[in-house]
Amino acid sequence: MRNEINIGLLGFGVVGSGVAKILQDHQEDLHHKLGVPxxxxxxxxxxxxxxxxxxxSLETFTDNLYEVxxxxxxxxxxxxxxxxxxxxEAIESSLRAGKGVVTANKDxxxxxxxxxxxxxxxxxxxxxxxxxxxxxxxxxxxxxDGLASDRIRALTGIVNGTTNFILTKMKHxxxxxxxxxxxxxxxxxxxxDPSADVDGIDAARKMVILASLSFSTEVRLGDxxxxxxxxxxxxxxxxxxxxxxxxxxxxxxxxxxxxxxxAVEPVFFPNSHPLASVNNEFNAVYxxxxxxxxxxxxxxxAGSMPTATSVTGDIIAACRNLLLGVNGKRLHAPQYERKVKxxxxxxxxxxxxxxxxxxxGVLTKLxxxxxxxxxxxxxxxxxxxxxxxxxxxxxxxxxxxxxQHLDIVNELNETPKVIGVLxxxxxxxxx
Amino acid sequence: MRNEINIGLLGFGVVGSGVAKILQDHQEDLHHKLGVPxxxxxxxxxxxxxxxxxxxSLETFTDNLYEVxxxxxxxxxxxxxxxxxxxxEAIESSLRAGKGVVTANKDxxxxxxxxxxxxxxxxxxxxxxxxxxxxxxxxxxxxxDGLASDRIRALTGIVNGTTNFILTKMKHxxxxxxxxxxxxxxxxxxxxDPSADVDGIDAARKMVILASLSFSTEVRLGDxxxxxxxxxxxxxxxxxxxxxxxxxxxxxxxxxxxxxxxAVEPVFFPNSHPLASVNNEFNAVYxxxxxxxxxxxxxxxAGSMPTATSVTGDIIAACRNLLLGVNGKRLHAPQYERKVKxxxxxxxxxxxxxxxxxxxGVLTKLxxxxxxxxxxxxxxxxxxxxxxxxxxxxxxxxxxxxxQHLDIVNELNETPKVIGVLxxxxxxxxx
Numbered sequence: 054m055r056n057e058i059n060i061g062l063l064g065f066g067v068v069g070s071g072v073a074k075i076l077q078d079h080q081e082d083l084h085h086k087l088g089v090p091x092x093x094x095x096x097x098x099x100x101x102x103x104x105x106x107x108x109x110s111l112e113t114f115t116d117n118l119y120e121v122x123x124x125x126x127x128x129x130x131x132x133x134x135x136x137x138x139x140x141x142e143a144i145e146s147s148l149r150a151g152k153g154v155v156t157a158n159k160d161x162x163x164x165x166x167x168x169x170x171x172x173x174x175x176x177x178x179x180x181x182x183x184x185x186x187x188x189x190x191x192x193x194x195x196x197x198d199g200l201a202s203d204r205i206r207a208l209t210g211i212v213n214g215t216t217n218f219i220l221t222k223m224k225h226x227x228x229x230x231x232x233x234x235x236x237x238x239x240x241x242x243x244x245x246d247p248s249a250d251v252d253g254i255d256a257a258r259k260m261v262i263l264a265s266l267s268f269s270t271e272v273r274l275g276d277x278x279x280x281x282x283x284x285x286x287x288x289x290x291x292x293x294x295x296x297x298x299x300x301x302x303x304x305x306x307x308x309x310x311x312x313x314x315x316a317v318e319p320v321f322f323p324n325s326h327p328l329a330s331v332n333n334e335f336n337a338v339y340x341x342x343x344x345x346x347x348x349x350x351x352x353x354x355a356g357s358m359p360t361a362t363s364v365t366g367d368i369i370a371a372c373r374n375l376l377l378g379v380n381g382k383r384l385h386a387p388q389y390e391r392k393v394k395x396x397x398x399x400x401x402x403x404x405x406x407x408x409x410x411x412x413x414g415v416l417t418k419l420x421x422x423x424x425x426x427x428x429x430x431x432x433x434x435x436x437x438x439x440x441x442x443x444x445x446x447x448x449x450x451x452x453x454x455x456x457q458h459l460d461i462v463n464e465l466n467e468t469p470k471v472i473g474v475l476x477x478x479x480x481x482x483x484x
Numbered sequence: 485m486r487n488e489i490n491i492g493l494l495g496f497g498v499v500g501s502g503v504a505k506i507l508q509d510h511q512e513d514l515h516h517k518l519g520v521p522x523x524x525x526x527x528x529x530x531x532x533x534x535x536x537x538x539x540x541s542l543e544t545f546t547d548n549l550y551e552v553x554x555x556x557x558x559x560x561x562x563x564x565x566x567x568x569x570x571x572x573e574a575i576e577s578s579l580r581a582g583k584g585v586v587t588a589n590k591d592x593x594x595x596x597x598x599x600x601x602x603x604x605x606x607x608x609x610x611x612x613x614x615x616x617x618x619x620x621x622x623x624x625x626x627x628x629d630g631l632a633s634d635r636i637r638a639l640t641g642i643v644n645g646t647t648n649f650i651l652t653k654m655k656h657x658x659x660x661x662x663x664x665x666x667x668x669x670x671x672x673x674x675x676x677d678p679s680a681d682v683d684g685i686d687a688a689r690k691m692v693i694l695a696s697l698s699f700s701t702e703v704r705l706g707d708x709x710x711x712x713x714x715x716x717x718x719x720x721x722x723x724x725x726x727x728x729x730x731x732x733x734x735x736x737x738x739x740x741x742x743x744x745x746x747a748v749e750p751v752f753f754p755n756s757h758p759l760a761s762v763n764n765e766f767n768a769v770y771x772x773x774x775x776x777x778x779x780x781x782x783x784x785x786a787g788s789m790p791t792a793t794s795v796t797g798d799i800i801a802a803c804r805n806l807l808l809g810v811n812g813k814r815l816h817a818p819q820y821e822r823k824v825k826x827x828x829x830x831x832x833x834x835x836x837x838x839x840x841x842x843x844x845g846v847l848t849k850l851x852x853x854x855x856x857x858x859x860x861x862x863x864x865x866x867x868x869x870x871x872x873x874x875x876x877x878x879x880x881x882x883x884x885x886x887x888q889h890l891d892i893v894n895e896l897n898e899t900p901k902v903i904g905v906l907x908x909x910x911x912x913x914x915x
Binding site for chain 2: 071075079082083085086088183189190191194195198199200201202203204269327330342343344345346347348349350351352353356358359361362363365366368369370377378379382384388
């Protein structure tokens with residue numbers, strides 16, 4: 054029987070220092086919950102000589118990964134260093150050394166999750182990753198345990214705090230994209246290089262993790278259809294508002310007999326949809342289960358302390374398992390074979406904004422293209438400016454396949470008198 | 485090593501039949517998740533001769549509890565019979581027989597939870613009760629595991645589906661209380677005797693369960709301040725709307741150095757508050773943690789399949805523990821001594837609706853009463869009707885103690901020219 058649990062912390066940045074703070078501030082609570090104290094034995098950092106605000110002793114810090122991994126008194130590794138390859142190697146080495154791992158690393162889990170979980174199983178170690186998705190919201194645990202008995206059919210969610218912050222500022226304070234991004238950076242929500250956020254890659258990684266778990270199947274990053282924030286054209290947010298929608302960069306995942314579909318894209322949410330009012334850096338995920346129906350989980354999607362809360366929740370779970378001697382007993386193998394829907398099997402409503410020469414007959418021409426492709430229209434609006442030679446037409450379709458949508462957009466772009474499809478969006482809802 | 489797990493189901497009503505359906509429909513998924521099949525070996529019912537739609541064989545059913553408890557092949561008892569005393573005895577007998585228990589019974593858990601959890605510990609059995617609160621929303625698990633590392637400071641939530649359904653119909657469809665209740669009964673949301681719902685007792689029981697767990701302290705039903713739906717007077721919902729609020733029967737629990745406070749009462753939520761737009765039979769709980777900040781969990785608060793999802797989630801967790809041989813290893817003892825705040829230490833904003841004789845000087849008299857009790861006012865509005873001799877005054881206070889609020893209401897009721905304080909509400913928010 055262990056009389057304490059020792060942790061090796063890899064990384065002491067925003068999340069790592071938060072984890073250290075919770076473990077120290079809540080030491081009594083943890084001792085009560087687990088029956089033994091939890092201690093940070095070693096902390097791996099890049100630069101030993103940096104000034105750090107911490108009550109941990111200087112000897113705790115090291116810049117040598119192997120000093121942590123080879124310390125046999127360390128039971129559990131907490132990987133919060135970020136990045137992909139170094140972190141992946143560190144996790145692998147930890148598992149091979151028989152140490153359980155808690156990680157907040159969505160990049161690693163999205164790309165190498167299945168292999169790492171298998172390695173964990175082989176080495177009879179726990180590998181927990183709650184903090185990789187949804188910051189402080191316990192989503193992974195909800196999918197693994199709370200809804201374990203249900204069949205998840207679909208997820209829709211705002212899983213990237215940075216882009217949601219930017220879109221909120223653009224909508225509510227009429228900020229430009231650049232100003233909103235600058236504010237997100239200043240507040241620490243956006244990385245120095247924000248491209249993974251704004252291009253939708255960060256959200257796509259999180260959707261890979263959520264979809265794999267929800268559908269018990271392998272999902273690859275390449276399976277995710279990704280469109281980033283740059284697809285949002287000037288005037289689109291205002292147009293959305295005119296029609297009663299709010300634009301969110303959202304992830305979605307669905308499953309039926311035809312297979313799975315996973316996407317990250319800017320989506321028009323009806324203002325009455327609860328995700329439309331999830332603002333700033335907050336995240337929220339809607340989960341639709343066969344039996345449970347619809348549930349939603351909302352909370353801070355990023356930030357030092359919320360993310361550290363998730364990491365520490367995992368640490369407690371891993372410690373419990375260590376103390377009970379049942380670490381590494383989760384079955385991670387997917388139940389279903391990977392099967393991805395084709396574009397002909399993905400159905401949604403679409404919003405098309407089309408710039409045309411404002412000439413007689415153009416509307417008839419365009420509606421005939423929709424009919425030809427079997428798409429029925431819910432809304433048709435022409436925005437003309439008397440002084441201009443051009444007009445914008447807005448079409449909102451009923452449910453069509455993504456293939457129909459793509460075919461229509463292609464044909465529209467090749468039609469004389471059509472200057473171009475300025476923008477297009479999936480519209481949330483089933484009508 | 486067990487090669488199957490056998491379940492004894494106590495009760496085959498709305499929830500019990502849902503549990504049976506999930507266990508049968510998802511048998512393959514469960515087998516994959518657990519590695520062994522899960523079977524319903526016995527079902528306890530009151531009336532053996534009732535016609536039931538089920539694929540379970542007739543011999544599975546019994547009307548004798550001891551036939552279930554004495555079946556040594558049964559590992560786990562699922563108590564979904566409802567009621568208090570019989571259910572409590574059944575749970576106790578199961579635990580004494582060394583069988584783990586999953587229950588959906590909020591009445592039993594709110595009143596006898598601490599004793600039963602202790603008995604479970606003594607008998608090295610699991611006792612899980614996710615379905616006792618929030619229907620399909622995994623709230624207990626979130627508090628026990630997901631937010632295990634955080635210190636919960638406050639909860640606010642809609643935890644009774646029936647009253648929320650009634651209030652939604654009254655607000656959005658201008659239904660009378662009686663008609664809305666009749667519809668709730670027809671849809672199966674309300675019990676034949678709806679008093680536990682409308683009087684707030686059902687919600688109070690759920691708040692006892694949530695508060696005990698969140699604050700790791702004993703909370704008794706008598707500690708909860710309860711006001712039911714009957715406190716809502718005619719015209720109050722419309723008045724709330726005029727001032728930008730929505731009335732919800734809400735539970736709240738807070739903790740600070742002075743102790744805990746738990747209440748169930750009709751509350752004015754600003755329309756911008758996410759709980760204001762939780763409609764119909766849905767439940768939602770806001771949780772505020774030191775580290776995580778604010779999170780919200782939303783889902784169906786009642787209904788056969790959602791509640792059965794929670795029960796089955798617990799069954800899976802209990803089965804895992806049984807298979808790993810670590811059942812009954814949760815520490816349930818509360819960490820902190822029970823300490824309940826006095827009314828002088830409970831702070832909130834209040835809405836007062838006061839009927840007065842419409843005479844000169846009455847407003848000055850009333851505002852002087854607030855000043856005398858140290859209450860500052862955020863809003864003062866006089867609603868007069870030229871033809872009537874009476875007028876309604878509306879006062880919304882800044883934060884005051886409940887004691888101040890009670891003293892003011894008492895003094896108002898004794899003031900000449902005041903016909904009476906028609907209604908009063910806590911107002912959510914801290915300004």
